[in-house]
Amino acid sequence: MKRLTALTLILMMAFALLPARASQPGLAIVTLNFPAFDFSRQVAGPHAQVSLLLPPGVDAHSFEPSPRDLIALQQADLLVYNGGIGEHWVVNLLDSLGEGAPRALAMMDLVDTVSEELVEGMEDAPHAHARDEHEDEHGEDGHGEHDEERELDEHVWTDPRNAILISLAIAEALSELDPANADDYEAAFLAYEAQLLALDQAFREMVSEASRRTIVLGDRFPMRYFTLAYGLEYYAAFPGCSAQTEPSARTIAFLMDTIKEQQIPTVFHIEFSSQKASRLIAQETGASTLLLHSVHNVSQDELDAGATYISLMYDNLKNLKEALN
Structure with a gap:
């Protein structure tokens, strides 16, 4: 973080020497994770150039921007970022740019947020369930009251209804920046909203029919907003933004016992995971392993194959249908 702060300060001095953004057709939108990128390109259509600073296959929690990234951000018309603790550098950078800063949307400011939680069996969790259904009243200070012990869960896009709210805010921002194409942005949003509503309904029907x-x-576990939206319970090794990657023997044993006692046929892993824990649990319990994609970022192969938020969530639908029946 100190290195990033120093880099930011150096670049701020250099920005004064940069020319204004070169004239190019359409708006320039810079995004910091895959959901922000995909929502933006779905709504912007041909009227904007949308770039994703997070490289394919990189965990967003460990991402640090390069000097080239910071210059691209400074020259953007619109920045769409998540707004979590790991992106405080964005706020500092925008403040440093002053009136020259791009229009910025923090996705966590656009929806109701909840705190991360420690559930039974997680590392550092008590032995009994500790469900914390604290709802954040966003809007007063951006994220509301922070839990003294737990950070806000940053993975707001995993609920398709939140994806609708975020996409709407992007469409409205683009319409203000580019009034001549406002009708196109509205039409693109409405078409995308219909797809997201269909996705939401598909999940609701799947859960209602599940055994x-x-x-x-x-x-x-980066899917708390998703499980809250569809009434699912979960057990996992760590909260969504945990820096830990190797669960203890106690946690592994708890998850194994849970699978055996409840006769759960599947243990999930997330994208870019080593899968060591899930494979061990599967080996010892006879469960299968499946991917539950948080859509935080995608691999180069997924990007080349044309992956979208909706396509990845439908993959989740398929895997969840198998796991819940």
């Missing part, structure tokens, strides 16, 4: 409502992850 169980509990999932197990031998991994971090």
Whole structure:
């Protein structure tokens, strides 16, 4: 973080010497994770150039921008970022740019947020369930009251209804920046909203027909907004933004016992995971392993194959349908 702060200060001095953004057709939108990138390109259509600073295959929690990234951000018309603790550098950078800063949208400011939680069996969790259903009243200070012990869960896009709210805010921002194409942005949003509503309905129907409502992850758990939206229970090795990657023997044993006791047929892992814990649990319990994609970022192969938020969530739908029946 100190290195990033020093880099930012150096670049701020250099920005004064930079020319204004070169004239190019359409708006320039810079995004910091894959959901922000995909929502922006779905709504902007041909009227903007949308770039994703997070390289394919890189965990967003460990991302640090390069000097080239910071210059691209400074020259953007619109910045769409998540707004979590790991992106405080964005706020500092925008403040440093003053009136020259791009229009910025923090996705966590656009929806109701909840705190991360420690559930039974997680590392550092008590032995009994500690469900914290604290709802953040956003809008007063951006994220509301912070829990003294737990950070806000940053993975707001995993609920398709939040994806709608974020996409709407992007469409409105683009319409203000580019009034001549406002009708196109509105039409693109409405078409995308219909797809997201269909996705939401597909998840609701799948859950209503499922024979169980509990999932197990031998991994971090970045899907809390998703499980809250669809009434699912879960057990996992770590909260969503945990820096830990190797669960203890106690946590592994708890997840194994849970799978055996509840006869759960599948243990999930998330994208870019080593899968060591989920494979061990599967080996010892006879469960299968499946991917539950948080859509935080995608691999180069997924990007080349044309992956979208909606396509990856439908992949999740398929895997969840198998795991819950």
